[in-house]
Amino acid sequence: MSAPKTDSQQQILALLKQLNREISAQELYVELRRRSQSLGLATIxxxxxxxKLxxxxxxxxxxxxxxxxxxxxxxxxxxxxxxCGKSILLENCPICQESAASREQEHxxxxxxxxxxxxxxxxxQHQIHVES
Structure with missing residues (x-):
């Protein structure tokens, strides 16, 4: 059973649920301030x-x-x-079956x-090929 959530943890969880996407700590800070839920960056x-723990x-x-x-x-x-930093989401996980077996074996x-x-x-790749 997890410990009770602090107000700041609850605010962050509510925002993550609402946004339903990845977000950086800086973006969280800005978004919370925009919504009049001011938290310090260290608190975030x-x-x-x-x-995470x-x-x-x-x-x-x-x-x-x-x-x-x-x-x-x-x-x-x-x-x-x-x-360029672009990230492409993979639809299937190539190791999910392996992790399930490891999880059971190692408890x-x-x-x-x-x-x-x-x-x-x-x-x-194309840009680098053209430049070289």
């Missing part, structure tokens, strides 16, 4: 850390170090271009997993 980061939200970190947060309800996997409670592939999108 503390709330995000607590929510209990498995309520998940984090995806891009190659530039920026983190995006979303509800941990559904697994999402991406192809991310290292040149490990998995909240979520992240699978990202990094490379070059077709547009950037």
């Amino acid at each position: 980061y503390r709330a995000l850390k607590a929510l 209990e498995g309520t939200i998940q984090t995806r970190t891009l190659s530039n170090g920026e983190s995006f947060y979303s509800l941990a309800e559904a697994e999402q996997h991406y192809l991310t271009c290292l040149n 490990f409670k998995i909240y979520y997993h992240i699978l990202d592939f990094f490379g070059l999108c077709p547009s950037c």
